[in-house]
Amino acid sequence: MELLTVASAAQRLGVTTRRVQHLVASGQLRMLARGVVDETSVERYLASRGDFRGRPWLEPTAWGAVALLSGRDAAWMGESQRSRLRGKLRTLGARELAGRARGRAVVSRYTGHTSTAGRLRGQVVDTSAAAEALGLTATAAVDGYVAAGELDALVARHGLVRTDAGPFTLRATGMPLDVVTDLAHSATVLAALDLAESLDIRERSAGIDALTGALERFRA
Template identity: 60%
Template sequence: MRLLGVAEAAERLGVSTRQVQHLVANGELRRVARGVVDEASVERLIAVRGGSHRRAWSEATAWGAVAILSGSDADWMGERQRSRVRARLRELSAIDLVDRARGRADVTRYRAHSSAGKYLVAELVYPVGAAAASLGLANTTNIDGYLAVDEVAGVVSRHGLTPDEEGRVSLRATTMDLDRVRDLSKRSVVLAAMDLAESLDVRERRAGLEAIERALEAFRD
């Protein structure tokens, strides 16, 4: 694990130390000890936000954007909200969309024993696994999936997961109905691409951003 002091993290992110503390409190940066954060979490936030300091959309709006781009109705939002999201999707770049939609889930990354993989995947909605081949990532070994907020502790305990920003397991805790999440993961590669675009792996991030850009171009046509 590589460590950074709060002041250096603030300098890299282009924000104040108070804002770094706020990012830690929101779970967007991982605190290791008093005044110290995990460098990988800083690098990931820089990659996801692309230099932007805008607030993320609410969870419902973020999922609405994913749904609309995937060809779904996003019927948990009112028509006026859906209209606003459609208008924003016509304006945003792939990087901007990844930044704004990061609030769809709270992401924690873990290190896991190699034997945990297939059992862990069975408990998650796993968009990347289903779409990896079509995104040119058939050999990915990372596990990146969604689960309900109240299921996280149990999954971590059962599979002996250890928090690690550079670990191969990403658990995305959401309050969105998992049947809806599962449906969106089957409708298109958009959700998998959004997840990949948050990766520190250059190949995965590029594949995700390119797929999102194609989806945005198709939406605008």
């Protein structure tokens, strides 16, 4: 585990130290001790930001983008909101989309016993099947969505330990899980967004390529 001072993290991200503190408070960066940030969390934040340097979409809008690109209607948004979002999606590249859509969930990573993976995968909305459809091989890692209000109980139940290099990625969201499940199973857009945030070059490339294809189809 590599460590960065808050000032060094701010320099790496090209932001102020106050912004780093805000990112820590919102869970987007992890502070290990007073004034010390986990470098891996900084690298993951940079990957999730893509080419977009502004603030991400709010959660309903981010999920609306996933829905529209997946051929769903985003019923939780008003018609004028959907119309504006459709127009915006027609102008975006894949990397900017990945950065804007990161507000769909708060991402945390954990480690735990190797036997935990199977049980945990059955208690989250797992996107690994869609990732495999994008040409990636199956792994023992878990990457899935969980209701924000259930995250702490899930972590305690499985004895998970927070670490940014862990194999278990939990994405806490306020979107109803039945909606998330439908989007995860109806298209590869959600899995592609997850992959686009990966530190693994092959995974990130697969995600960006899939998002590029989804945007091209949407504009057609």
